[in-house]
Amino acid sequence: MKKTSVLDKSETRIRRMFGTIAPTYDLLNHLLSCQVDRYWRWQTTRLVPPQNDGPILDVCTGTGDLALAYWKAGRKQVPVIGADFASEMLALARRKAARRRARNVVFVQADAQALPFRDNQFQIVSVAFGLRNITDYRRGLAEMVRVARPAGQVVILEFSRPSQSLWGKLYQWYFRRVLPCIGQLISGQSAYYYLPASVFEFPDGEALAEEMRCAGLQSVWFHHFAFRIATLYVGTKPGTPM
Numbered sequence: 001m002k003k004t005s006v007l008d009k010s011e012t013r014i015r016r017m018f019g020t021i022a023p024t025y026d027l028l029n030h031l032l033s034c035q036v037d038r039y040w041r042w043q044t045t046r047l048v049p050p051q052n053d054g055p056i057l058d059v060c061t062g063t064g065d066l067a068l069a070y071w072k073a074g075r076k077q078v079p080v081i082g083a084d085f086a087s088e089m090l091a092l093a094r095r096k097a098a099r100r101r102a103r104n105v106v107f108v109q110a111d112a113q114a115l116p117f118r119d120n121q122f123q124i125v126s127v128a129f130g131l132r133n134i135t136d137y138r139r140g141l142a143e144m145v146r147v148a149r150p151a152g153q154v155v156i157l158e159f160s161r162p163s164q165s166l167w168g169k170l171y172q173w174y175f176r177r178v179l180p181c182i183g184q185l186i187s188g189q190s191a192y193y194y195l196p197a198s199v200f201e202f203p204d205g206e207a208l209a210e211e212m213r214c215a216g217l218q219s220v221w222f223h224h225f226a227f228r229i230a231t232l233y234v235g236t237k238p239g240t241p242m
């Protein structure tokens with residue numbers, strides 16, 4: 001039987017992997033990050049807040065945490081769309097939105113490489129811990145830029161390679177050695193071996209900022225969180241606001 005490489009990023013494998021880990025996804029996210037992932041998403045909405053009542057799109061939305069954080073940041077008035085191709089993740093996102101009575105947050109099943117939206121629609125197009133997983137992430141980035149409004153913001157929250165400080169090195173050991181074992185124990189899946197492997201082969205810092213410039217974004221900046229464990233990248237689509 002053909003053995004799947006830990007870094008196989010075919011659409012089928014990625015979709016199946018996230019569909020399978022969906023039931024334990026939130027639990028493991030919050031547990032393995034000691035809840036810090038919540039803080040990063042909240043900080044993202046503080047550093048790049050909604051500017052008006054135009055719609056916001058969150059791609060690779062998973063169970064919808066960043067979409068709902070943006071809904072809250074927009075004082076529950078701004079319409080938010082969360083898009084993902086894994087129906088199991090979307091089912092959990094919809095349940096979460098219903099519990100919060102977030103009626104203007106909708107979740108749609110869509111491939112981030114071919115978004116079913118017209119050009120120039122959204123004031124913010126965000127992605128948290130998702131870009132790295134898109135089979136052709138450059139195509140995903142190009143799609144995010146396409147659907148953002150002129151002067152709109154493209155926001156990427158992603159894991160990065162930790163600094164070489166003592167804490168950074170300790171975290172790296174935890175991330176590579178401990179986290180995959182806990183992940184496998186709780187989810188029963190080997191997906192948590194894919195996580196560190198995918199982070200260490202994905203561009204981060206200036207390299208990802210350069211990819212954003214190549215995708216047509218301007219004024220690109222990035223902000224590291226906690227020993228560079230995660231980084232927020234922001235770029236502006238050229239043009240005058242519509």
Ligand SMILES: C[S@@+](CC[C@H](N)C(=O)[O-])C[C@H]1O[C@@H](n2cnc3c(N)ncnc32)[C@H](O)[C@@H]1O
Pocket residue numbers: 014015018019029059060061062063064065066083084085086089110111112113127128129130133134135
């Ligand atoms: C690590 S999860 C991140 C979920 C969420 N954004 C968060 O902050 O927790 C990555 C998500 O990206 C989705 N994904 C990966 N590739 C995709 C693609 N090509 N199109 C749509 N969704 C995709 C997966 O289904 C999964 O839900």
